Amino acid sequence: MRNPIKDQVAIVGVGSTGFSRDAGERSPKSLACEASIRAIRDAGLTAKDINGVVSTQEPMAPQPHRLSAALGIPDVTHFSSPTPVAMFSLIDAMNAIFSGACDTVLVSFAFQRLPWNSRSAARDPFRKFDITGGVVPMPESMDPSAAYTAWASRYIHEHGVPREALGRVALNMRANALRNPLATMKTPLTMKDYLRARIIRDPLCLLDMDVPVDGADSFVLTTVEKAKEITDHPVVIHATSVGLVDQNDEDQLPSLAHHGQHVVVDALRKKSDVWLEDVDVFFPYDGFTIITLGWIENFGWCETGQAGCFLEEHWDDASGRVLIDGRIPLNPHGGSLSEGATRGSGHVREAVVQLRHQAGDRQVEGAQTALIGCGGFFFNSQGAILRRL
Amino acid sequence: MNEQLDDTALSQRFPWVRLDHDTKNLFRAWLDRRFVITRCDDCRRYHHPPKPVCPACWSSALTLTPVSGRGTAHLVMLLHQGAPAPGVDYGKGPHPVVTVELEEQEHLRFTSTVVDCPPEDVRIGMPLELVWIDRYGAPFPAFRPRENG
Incomplete structure (x- = not known):
């Protein structure tokens, strides 16, 4: 499988507002601007160095031209607004740089809790977002969030796993979030807490679902040549892929043995010079706990149906989290479940921070390679391998 | 029979569906309690939800076909x-x-x-x-x- 872009584009800037369940009276554009200024400054650049703007299509997030106007970016030769989750935007920016459409790209992700996420969000008169398209919602809807629960039922049925298998995912993310100052969730979580949590859609409970937040992440991407002028050890994009199978309507997915994640893993493996034995830090998506189990199994860390056992075998009692082979953490920033529902931008940011060796007491010693499995099963499966040069 | 019900009236009967010209006749059949699934006249494969062509063979010859409901x-x-x-x-x-x-x-x-x-x-x-x-x-x-x- 061809991969001419391998190691040719670097992530040279990261910026985040941090995440909370209520950022107060701030617009998503304000959050995007704060994160973007931080990211551009982090790269040691200014607005005039940016000539590409990619702003992800999150509800109420600024369109790329509005963000560009707000930041006074002089001349832009590439702009776009890819759909979530995170890798669509990063891959678009990467491809634009490699093709010569532009040289240095600002990539923005801005999140705001929707009116139905919380009472304080509902009180904000400016948070108006219609996700229904004018139709009356129905209990039998197979929207993606319900569909993950439905397929979790199938996973439990096929493999006979206890709820604790999912619970370990939630506990791992929470333990990691407690060491991340940007994270929303700040209180410890026990298995007893998990098993007592309110069931929303049986078999999943409140703690199986990511936490809606206010906040923003931004990135600056540029050519590896320019990156080497900025830093001695650029973080480069080694390989990426997205994945889709033909029957991707949520309830028509052929099976848990063949969906978008399998396509991603197959492509990443063929495009990459490194694989699991080289990975120092692993970022499985965790919008729902079942998605995390899927990534662990589908990347081949363990056999199908064994992810719960795998988490138990590699559980580090001292830190209350997973360390594969006593070394490799899963989402050391706390993931979508406990840092906040950034739909993968948090995973990418932490990967960059780890590979720069700037993660403080979360740092994986000598980290060179990060593996990211982003998105779920249906229409947003994607992955990346990032490396430190 | 509801075969003659126009699209506007049909939309009003199903306020919870984002109907379109590919899916409307499946719901129209429900008004007569006919449980139908899209089937290709050429390769005989069923598919759901309704698509404008057969995803297996690209034929546009599709018929809403009664199924057992079992x-x-x-x-x-x-x-x-x-x-x-x-x-x-x-x-x-x-x-x-x-x-x-x-x-x-x-x-x-x-x-x-x-x-x-x-x-x-x-x-x-x-x-x-x-x-x-x-x-x-x-x-x-x-x-x-x-x-x-």
Whole structure:
């Protein structure tokens, strides 16, 4: 499988507002601007160095031209607004740089809790977002969030796993979030807490679902040549892929043995010079706990149906989290479940921070390679391998 | 017969569906309690939800074809909270949502609810059969347990 872009584009800037369940009276554009200024400054650049703007299509997030106007970016030769989750935007920016459409790209992700996420969000008169398209919602809807629960039922049925298998995912993310100052969730979580949590859609409970937040992440991407002028050890994009199978309507997915994640893993493996034995830090998506189990199994860390056992075998009692082979953490920033529902931008940011060796007491010693499995099963499966040069 | 009901009137009967010209006649059939699935006249494969061409052979010769309504529960979840609907009271107990694999073809599935069965007894693998219930004044295909065979 061809991969001419391998190691040719670097992530040279990261910026985040941090995440909370209520950022107060701030617009998503304000959050995007704060994160973007931080990211551009982090790269040691200014607005005039940016000539590409990619702003992800999150509800109420600024369109790329509005963000560009707000930041006074002089001349832009590439702009776009890819759909979530995170890798669509990063891959678009990467491809634009490699093709010569532009040289240095600002990539923005801005999140705001929707009116139905919380009472304080509902009180904000400016948070108006219609996700229904004018139709009356129905209990039998197979929207993606319900569909993950439905397929979790199938996973439990096929493999006979206890709820604790999912619970370990939630506990791992929470333990990691407690060491991340940007994270929303700040209180410890026990298995007893998990098993007592309110069931929303049986078999999943409140703690199986990511936490809606206010906040923003931004990135600056540029050519590896320019990156080497900025830093001695650029973080480069080694390989990426997205994945889709033909029957991707949520309830028509052929099976848990063949969906978008399998396509991603197959492509990443063929495009990459490194694989699991080289990975120092692993970022499985965790919008729902079942998605995390899927990534662990589908990347081949363990056999199908064994992810719960795998988490138990590699559980580090001292830190209350997973360390594969006593070394490799899963989402050391706390993931979508406990840092906040950034739909993968948090995973990418932490990967960059780890590979720069700037993660403080979360740092994986000598980290060179990060593996990211982003998105779920249906229409947003994607992955990346990032490396430190 | 509701075959003659115009598209505007049809939309009003199904306020909970984002109808389009590919899907409208499937719902139109429901008004006559006809449970149909899109089938290709050329390769004879079924598919759901309705698409403008057959995904298996690209034929546009598609016919909404009556199916038995018999199948097996493939995915099961119990909503403890969710969207409101007439006859659904989350305060009285969870509401089952079931994806049924229809007997006509492997992986051909239809998602609805199960009636005439306590929610906690709804299980993956359970044999089910079609039953029509009412939703906002229009017929809605649901399922109930059936004797195996």
